[in-house]
Amino acid sequence: MAGSATPMMVQYQALKREAGDCLLFYRMGDFFELFFDDAKTAAAVLDIALTSRGEHDGQPIPMCGVPVHAAENYLARLIKAGCRVAIAEQVETPEEAKKRGGSKALVARDIVRFVTAGTLTEEALLEPRRANVLAAVCEVRGTCGVAMCDISTGRMDLEECAAGELPAVLARIGATEVVAPEEWAARPGEAIPRPHGDFASDEGEARLKAVHGVATLDGFGSFTRAMLAAAGGLIAYLDHAGRGKLPLLLPPVAQDGTARLAMDAATRASLEVVEAQGGGRAGSLLAAVDRCVTGAGARQLAEDLAAPLTDRAVILDRLALVHWFHADPLLRADLRDVLRHLPDIGRALGRVVAGRGSPRDLGQLRDGLSEARRIRDHLEAKPDRPAMLEELLPKLGGHGALTDLLSQALVPSPPTERGQGGFIAEGYDAALDELRQVSGNARRAIAVLEAKYRDETGIAALKIRHNGVLGYFIEVPAKHADRLMAPDSGFTHRQTMAGAVRFNSLHLHEEASRIAEAGGHALAAEDAHFEELVGQVCAAREGIAATAAALARIDVAAGLAERAAEGGWCRPEIVEQACLEIEGGRHPVVEAALSRTGERFVANDCTLSPDDRLWLIGGPNMGGKSTFLRQNALIVLLAQAGAYVPAARARIGLVDRLFSRVGASDNLARGRSTFMVEMVETAAILAQATERSFVILDEVGRGTSTYDGLALAWAVVEAIHERNKCRCLFATHYHELVRLAETCDALSLHHVRAREWKGELVLLHELAEGPADRSYGLAVARLAGVPKEVVARAKSVLDRLEKGRAQTGGLAAGLGDLPLFAAAAEAEVEQCDELRERLQGLDVDALTPREALDLLYELKREAFT
């Protein structure tokens, strides 16, 4: 690459333009090379040497490279670090290039694929227990369309939502990659911009029809324009990434977002549903619940927990299946043993359809599909099967012809490499067997030849060997070489090494040619069989995907039953009334953490009803308030996902929206001030919670000064009680809030118990009725190891403060006379209405710009003084 105009440089630059902001992997022989800034980025991420090669505009060109055979591993690391990669392959051999353009011709290269987080199918690049979702979002007349697919298994869902709901929907989906129109002002921050034209609904419809070879989409369901537009953007991106080769896409399913328990991103994060706050699966609800024995089951469970249901009938169906497995431990154990050894057929199918399948993938499909049929036969023989199982079982079969074909065609454990052959079983193709026999015979003939040459020459160390460059050759130690060098020896010299000399012979050449020829034909024959088998698998794709999904569902139910049996969990009763009755509830994650250190978790009850729907919970820090709040939210979430729950008994009124908020000082939000975040989130609850919602609020108001915080906490509790009327658990350390019980009749007071014993604080983690009798802040400080003198000093300060409080009535002095929230709000509305009246009487068109501006100032003054 010397100078700026070398043909290679020109070719590189053209490819790089096409690759855009993706790193360009430029194939040179056995390496993928990266140049310029790409090289710097990759070298930093991969921690490999940055070198240089040639010059460009007088500057050395930065370069780094990765060997082709190890490229997958490097790709995985780049993708994880958030990079996208364009793979430019040599699309002709050097010989072809020479033939085309003379001895100096450059080998033609082309981008064959873009590797991005959302478009992976390789086993090595995917996490087995995690779905890999690509999402496309766009807006059509104020409504957002969301298309998502996991191309490793082919499933594709379309839904639409209000623009304001999009962040929550994206949080639920948890996509690894999102694309959106480039000109869309409200494009989500993480989305990759794509051409606007890709997101047209008629285009989307046409693409979907083309993918599935149908004249109408009616058979798949009904899709809105926003959904179709998003689908268009999604397929266009896949088409771009695969350079025209589309991956496995199953028929789209229209999802009804309203049939799901709504949770926004903050709630998900705070409840640590599929990921703990520190990132990662460990410590999440998912990790505490997941007992699935297959990757596909674990992926399905993650999805179920991320999107619990609101349709009682479906929830009951799922629960009935869990119950069936719960009731029969032997059946469950047997089934799980079989499932554990099942290959991931959904992902094998994804690779095969994407054109990246291997003989091993076909072997996995053979084994997985045959096993699925056996599972069906086994379960079908059992009595009292629940309705959901009756729906699932037929999906496990129906592949008899395909599995028979694959069984006959393939060897027991086919290799991952297709190019070397050796995967078609003997007896499947007589011509192939014969070719193999020919080369086998020739190999034997070569062995015979070796013995014969040793005899004839008397050189015991003579060997016939093989390598990739020379093919077959005869090798003797250098000291014996002279004999074979003689012109009439029948041997021709080929190569002299340090200690050995290599020869050929006519006879050997003949046998070697026979092997090569038969081998070449055999490889070609195996390749043709491979294509044929791939074709058969592709034809059965929808059925295979349905089998994979049914197996995953069965694994989820059996795994939940296992978890329930292990932890003594119960089957929740699901009702329509707005109640929440939990007896002996536990927090699965905290309980598991405690049991590791041999501590016992104290179970607690919670009983909310329309007459007693807001619990105010006080008590010392570390007393278990947050844990109690969260365990009840998690129990609701688990129940609506169709799982058993960690409680002795649970009766749960369906929840439409779940909110969880934690006081600002508990989580270190970045960017905005923590208190601002807390208030934005609280505002969202007040705006969205309905009478069917369940809200947990933990120490709201803590992020600001005491007076502000108390005032806000007070007003928020009132608003939830008077306006939202949802079920709510509110933990607070503001003792003053207990006065709210006097005016809010559906609010009751509770506290976590603690006792001071011999000067030490004992936290009982037990919930009791009534207000907390005192705050144990100082005792907690002592427990935490704050020095004795400091605690003693704090005690004397506290005594003074409390004396002051006794005299003045304390922080909440005068609050008893405060009009209730509704009354206060009315007064504000009145003031607002005066403004409204003035505005109504205004003839805007009659105003000059100057008058309009003056008026605006005046109105503003009026409104805020």
Ligand code: ADP
């Ligand atoms: P708070 O919100 O009142 O400050 P937390 O809920 O954060 O208290 O609980 C503090 C710690 O107490 C937890 O980390 C856990 O170890 C323990 N804990 C909480 N609830 C229980 C319980 N029900 N049984 C046993 N230990 C508990």
